[in-house]
Amino acid sequence: MSKLKKLIPCILAASLLGTSAHAQGLLNKMKQKAADAAEKALDKKTDELLNGKKKNDANGNTREGNQEVNGNIAGTSYGNSGANTSSNSPRNKGGAGLVTTPPDVKENLSTAESAYKTASYGEARQALQQAILGVEMEIGQNLLKSMPDNILGLPKQTEKDKVVSSGWGFTGLTIHREYMEEDKQLSMTIANNAIMMNAINMFLTNGAFAQTAGGDQNWKQTKLKGNRAIIQFDQSSGYKLSVPLGQSTLIVFEGVNFANEQEVMQAAEQFNVDAIKKTLGEK
Amino acid sequence: MKYLVAAFLTLTVFSLNAQDFNKHLATARASYSSKKLDDARFAMQQMLQELDIMAGKDILKLLPVKFDALSANIANDNVMSNSGFAGIMIQRDYGAGEKTAEIQIIGNSPLMASVNAILSLPFGNSSGNQKVIKLEGYKALFQKHIDQESNKVSYEIQIPLNASLLSFKANGLTEDTVLKLAATIPVGQLASMIQ
Known part of the structure; x- marks a missing residue:
């Protein structure tokens, strides 16, 4: 692969030298060397990526895929720029990722106070938004901790836990948890403090989902621990x-x-809805 | 004497606002310390609204009090905090009758995406009723509207500034006049004040 990295720039430079017979012959030799090196590197990479999965692509032959990629790489030796050259860009293999701890609420409140005193309202606003973000992340994490680890034999999927907040009320706070065993899954999403929630809740509870007698209906009104609810079913x-x-x-x-x-109702009843309401300040 | 009274009232209002902000700040800190997170969040949102109002009043001071013969209707000045939705909204209108103008600044406006999309088109973004202009170096979308029923012409200039949208609308004026008036809006100063 390192050989390839050295060869490809040379090939590109060579492609700009003109079309004399000498340059063309040199170019062909370099192209062949690059193609050979690329094929070896890509074979190795493809095996690593596809290890454990089906080795056949849509054409039923990974060798063909390699050849196609080889063709593209060979194409770059003629100086084709654009998408083909991007396949030779280095792939990221390291880096410490991003630190995702919630913002420090107390520190941001102090920053907001200082900025306010100096009439730097933009800075104060930004610090306050970070403080709100921190609080909402904390609310979300606390709620997730309070939720059951198991629902009707389905274990929680901790890696799928999500708390999403933007730090201001338009999009609100979203909390998500999944429970799964084989192909049976229960997911729970809480949307809080989003601007449209009031309208949505009114829509759901004030007769929009009217019940019919007879005929096809894939929803009905119900209750979850005394709270009005709508249950829907879709075959897919x-x-x-x-x-x-x-x-x-x-x-x-x-x-x-x-x-x-x-x-489904039995699974939903495992959640402490009253505690969720209290934590989110609902009555 | 009346200036002293006005200054006193202004200071009183400002200090009242500062008290509100500080009061909500104290509530936020106390609630957070006692783990009443929802109360803390609510107090912080109240602080955001106070900030928006204060910032809005400062921004209004930057806006022109007169556009040629059109005087600002100061009594109609409006600052609204929509912290839960579109951020701050600041509005000032000018003139009366046939010839009027209006400046509106909306923080996190939902129109931002569409305006920015048009402004970023490299070619062919000028049509009979729409063109891209520059005000103090900031790209702006200039549009001409013709009322279907009355055939009256109005103009609108929209300038994205950071996460806010500044709109300048004018009725009963010529295109040249609108462009001349728009050039007197301190866009650069507003951009630095608006977050």
């Missing part, structure tokens, strides 16, 4: 239970491959 996506809470919170449970609505 499963069950969805939407529970508006208070003025600005909505919990949505999605059950995939659950046997029936009773099982």
